[in-house]
Amino acid sequence: MARVIVDVMLKPEILDAQGQAIARALPRLGFTGVASVRQGKRFEVEIDGPADDAALAEVRKMAETLLANTVIEDFTLRVE
């Protein structure tokens, strides 16, 4: 068993309205010094075997196919 983390974020050029709303709320709550916030999604993919190159390639394909919409989103993979 291994766990692969896929982080999906809106591409930098796409306005992230949720992140902006959070960034606007923080100073109201007394948190200062925050330049910006971006919100994304995190997927924890548990795979049966080890996280070898083949498995990672498979998860990458999953991310491209379903987990992220590459028209608007980027993703990164890492093994945990």
Place this chain on the structure above:
Amino acid sequence: MSTARVGVITFPGSLDDRDAARAVRLAEARAVPLWHADPDLHGVDAVILPGGFSYGDYLRAGAIARFAPVMQELIPAARAGLPVLGICNGFQVLCESHLLPGALIRNENLHFGCHDQRLRVENTETAWTSEYSPGQEVVIPVKNGEGRYVADAATLSELEREGRVVARYLGVNPNGSMNDIAGVTNEAGNVVGLMPHPEHAIEELTGPGTDGLPFFTSVLKRLVNA
């Protein structure tokens, strides 16, 4: 009544499928229910992907519906010229399927919004808009939480250059869509995606008017003349 048969796909979580079917009937065609799990278009002449939250839209709007068995039939048929109209969630499914460019993301104000919306019909050459006059201004309800149309600069300028923006919001832009885009079409003009809901503007009694009906009569005219 025309013999034209217009399919309306129901995914689990589709909501406006009955409304779309009613619009087809009021336009005097036959509405044929299509089921997401049935990989068969049953010989229909056109297809509507209705509004709703297919599969809950829990990942991204339209992301899972795109892989439904019926879509594996629809995608090649649409590429081959079958008239397809995606309304709201249907538009999201068409973008996820790459039948239309761009994507629809969370509204700029982060709220679901339901309003009677003024629109300008920009392209009357598509399968679904030929019954409008160019530049016609109409009122059609818009209701969505993820209706903000976005695309990269190159795609956007291509859409504008080729006149593929089908309709644009007038007055208030309800969701922050780029270039006030409410709907787009593919290059061939047979696939149209629209965020507003023309099926909710087909009867004086239940909508803001009947400005939505020409979307449904347009496709019939196309089919009868074909």
Place this chain on the structure above:
Amino acid sequence: MSSAPHIDSVSRAAETPDERQPYAELGMKTDEYVRVKHILGRRPTSCELAIYSVMWSEHCSYKSSKVHLRQFGTKAPESDALLVGMGENAGVVDVGDGWAVTFKIESHNHPSYVEPYQGAATGVGGIVRDIMSMGARPVAVMDSLRFGPADAPDTRRVLPGVVAGIGGYGNSLGLPNIGGEVVFDESYLGNPLVNALCLGVLRKDQIKLATAPGPGNKVVLFGNRTGPDGIGGASVLASATFDEESQAKRPSVQVGDPFTEKVLIECCLELFAADVVVGIQDLGAAGVSCATTELAAKGTGGMDVRLDLVPLRDETLRPEEILMSESQERMMAVVTPEDVDRFMEICAKWDMPATVIGEVTDTGRLRMTWHGELIVDIPPGTAADEGPVYDRPYSRPLDQDELQRRDPAGLPRPDDLRAELLRLLGSPNLASKEWVTAQYDRYVRGNTVLATPADAGLLRIDEVMPGAEPSTRGVAISTDGNGRYTRLDPYAGAQLALAEAYRNVAAVGARPLAVTNCLNFGSPEDPEVMWQFAEAVRGLADACQTLGVPVTGGNVSFYNQTGSTAILPTPVVGVLGVIDDVTNRVRPGFTEEGATVLLLGETREEFGGSEWAHVAHGHLGGLPPAVDLAAERRLAELMAAAAAEGLLLASHDLSDGGLAIALAESCLTGRYGCRVTLPADPFVTLFSESTARMLVAVKPGAESRFAELAAGIAVTELGRTGGDALVIEDLFEISITELRETHTSTLPAIFD
């Protein structure tokens, strides 16, 4: 309980009679616990204790309200329309052409304070399942909401969450939200009211009931898996008073999954159409405990359940927790053995998990096992129907006389009526609620004829069901309530809530038929609150009898208080009406010029509990406006007749804010203004809240026919529709643009 290393079986309970049990922590009184022991002839097992504690909670048993609620039955007016009355999941009303509708309103107040989004969302989910369990297709929802002052910081936390939750859940189900209320008052600051109503449609020969008859029939649990949601929620969240620890209760909140609920609706309707359901019950508060005991009690009387077969989302759940879990989107059906395969096929088509967990018996016992060990063995009726009943002491509040003596007659009145009208129109209670209602889908299903800001929601009945013909029939529904009136006089206040909802239904041209109610009060253990409750129930029952509209069901929510301060007593009343032809509906707006504007009914100087006294002076005192049910009835008859003959361009009920607000709203919802002359004292005419009044605009040429129909009702001609302003002759005028700016800017300025 969950850490107990052993299974507390029935035999173990018999062997350890003196084991200490946490009944008090579960909200049970000592005498109640003793009574359970007496019923069972031994101490209860921990699972049995779980069942009794939730089933005998105030929330499930109505133990403090039952003795009063009986009046809704004993005083019920004769009605041919009532197909199913009180005591089922929801009442069912015959609306003609073989159609029936079912409707009910229910509170989700405390959960919505703790976690506004999920609390409100699951409130919608719960009432929708109640309606489904009658065999109906849910077709619309409404919400009656009350919050603290609009500009209070906590209102800015609670209101947006509640609204987003109602929208997020209801919109995802494809149910139009067609009306409701949003009211602000200081007393709801620590205890908002979230009352959700659902309306369902069915063929009248297709009614389903919560019953489990027929030994050998299978008990099927279907829908979402069971998880640790809202464990103890029914008895802890729904009946505990808020205090500093409310944050710590967060884990008890249930989380909604609207997608599953939508699929569950379609799945249930297909099961009903296939006629494979003998009895059905939704799982709400008290989950499996409630569904099994109620189904068994109303059926043949017995049921055997293998609790270890319940599909779990969390495999570590203990049987006690399974019994108390409030996981959402679950239903329980009773199915004959021959139909089980077909039932399962339909569930599989909708990807809906379904599991046979038991069987109906004729033993008179509800018996449950856990991996072979008997853990529950009780007579189900003792948990479901025969819980404790309290006739709690009540007494008129000591300050009631003084409150009523505090007459608003002496309050300074404004010199500038124009400014006063605008001040009221922009005040949070009277301002446009579009910021809220725009977050709800009003169009889905294509049958919404009227929705907010119309006086009542109106739906065309156009459903595809076996045996159904196309129809022009429609049902109208309105919910109303006024906590300030009820505080001043609870007997009259409840009647005024009914009268307003009844009048709103009449305003659109429908005939009022039936009533549902949600009674929101403070602690029943406070005799002064109990007096408010008793008086309100008595008033409502009497008024329903006089108006000829039976109560079909409802809900009581007690313990609405912050610390020891109770909310304003708030009975919310929903009235349902029918209109034979929806194309005859009347809208509130002045949509054409040249119609004659009339005021129907008599205006008296009545400012007790009024919106004017509240906004201008923060004043609450005196008596609420006089109730005149005979006049309400005549007015409703007139409206139905005038609408059917197509005489009216517009109609709008007069209530909060009086004629001033009604005129402004009719200008705002149509395209035209009006020019009117006030017949008497301008201030009183504009702002008094006398009841049994209606503003109408009669179409040109229809005046004399309308006058004939209106014989016996006070009719005052005010003027004509037209222009782009509200013009009060000799006093002032306000452009529609200015009215709109004032009306629509208040809530966005606070909540955006």
